[in-house]
Amino acid sequence: MERPQPSGVVERPLLRRTAAAFTSLMALAATSLVAGHGAEATSEGPCALPRTPAHHSLGLDTWNRAYPRPNRSLDAVMIFLSFPDSVPRTGPAELAADHFPATSRFYEKASYGKFTLRAHPELRWLPMPRTSTSYGIRRDWDPARRTAYLRDALAAADPLVDFSRYDVVYLVADPDAPGVDSDATKVVNFERPMRADGTDIKRIVTVFEQHPPDRNVLAHETGHVFDLADLYHRPMDGKGDWDTYVGDWDVMGSQFGMAPDLFGWHKWKLGWLDRRQVRCVEPSGTSLLTLEPIAAAPAVGGRTGTRLAVVRTGADTALAIEARSATGNDRHTCTEGVLIYRVRGGTESGGGPVEVVDTHPRSQACWDRSVYPPLADAPLGVGETFTVPGERTRVEVADRTPTGAWTVKITPSV
Structure with a gap:
């Protein structure tokens, strides 16, 4: 491998x-x-983390023109x-x-x-x-x-x-x-x-x-x-699990993943999502939004709704929330649902700049196909609610629309 x-x-x-x-x-x-x-300025709003000196920083307020x-x-x-x-x-x-x-x-x-x-x-x-x-x-x-x-x-x-x-x-x-x-x-x-x-x-x-x-x-x-970081964990002795950070959920973690499409955060950084498709969640109250699957092709006419929700948690940290479905590059995914992950703009490539939150920590899935079964069932399904440990942010998946989008409630301070 x-x-x-x-x-x-x-x-x-x-x-x-x-x-x-x-x-x-x-x-x-x-x-x-x-x-x-050299940096190219962007106008991505209050939840865009700043680019830091970290190698392949996931900060995206500017673009590194060396790439x-x-x-x-x-x-x-x-x-x-x-x-x-x-x-x-x-x-x-x-x-x-x-x-x-x-x-x-x-x-x-x-x-x-x-x-x-x-x-x-x-x-x-x-x-x-x-x-x-x-x-x-x-x-x-x-x-x-x-x-x-x-x-x-x-x-x-x-x-x-x-x-x-x-x-x-x-x-x-x-x-x-x-x-x-x-x-x-x-x-x-x-x-x-x-x-x-x-x-x-x-x-x-x-x-x-x-x-x-x-x-x-x-x-x-x-x-x-294109300035994207390695998202896997390389054990010091070369033995053990490599995919403990993101599992199957991004090709920068493992090219063998069942759902290898790039995270919405990556797509935002690369310029494929614009500010209208990213929802910066307010720090108080509950936000209700509909998330289009991150791997789904745009609707006829190119129109698309919200693809990524972001909760700012610190100077260079955030929670990202997106929907993953069996379509596009994710067509062989093990599970569908709403995926939550931490983003750390100051963390080096290979050091865990992205960490998928396991909303089902007592179970695993697709042990015969997944690169890391404990995270294969990480997304939340309809009717499920999860409070992210250490972040006091609650995510609830209310329902799924007839078009395949996911209705989500996000409460940043609980």
Whole structure:
């Protein structure tokens, strides 16, 4: 099972350059892009948490312009790398088909058609100068060997690829080469961008998947390209449960999840939900609202109601409340209902910036399919009421409308 690295340069998930650019790449340490890069202001209202210096902060009052924002069409190049110690058994076209158009369709559904990821695979093998085993490819990759791999790969692609045309770069290694470790798929961020064809290259997705690959793996890794955090928990010893924070409920937690659509908070951050679709719940009294399922396609004409309710709980914390139903990217969900989760804007990627609230802590569901059965039945159903521990916020699901929306009562102070 692929598990991207926690926060840092590495996440799981030309060049017409001068010699100085090579030197710059070699000098890059294992550091991530910092949140202090240029910001694009937004006007998202009082429940929008502030963006903090945390890596992939879920604060969304500003957009970090070091990352491309997927609220428009973006172009991605896919480059295929072979090695002298292996003859590829799978062609580039087959490997490209492992990921596209599935990844583009995932984002088209998640964004309600507001974002298109256009893939441009270079359907030929580009030979690397060294054997696959010489690069020491692995999850916790030696920085010097990783740099050597990137240097050689970009040099091989330079004569053929105009990188100024692309927003996203995927480097796909021959999956059958003896030194390729499928657990090493991840994103490499550069603290100082490389220049290529008159454009900055700030990060590269290195793909080492087997054929066929892990489900939704490129949707997960591409999420990092858009400044989304890892939502899983990586045990210190590498053993135990990885999915204790969010379970099946977002592809940034697990690409194997049964309900992998992005949380409404992510969709708000990425620009796919606007202020009219987010309800900032008043701090006193009871708010009655109707939540459209977060994965449902917009109604005819593009009109849509409230998708996300937010209760501000602190300077950089909030409770988010949304409906999850068996539709869109969530069509294989284990349970339907109203999902509650905590958002922490100051928490690093991989440290638990999102935590799903288990409204049924004494039960579990779909043990044969769920990545973490204790959270598979986390949503509230019709007629159920739950008070979030430590937050004094009560959520009641009153009913479900004929169109599939959920009527919810939220009382922030009980």
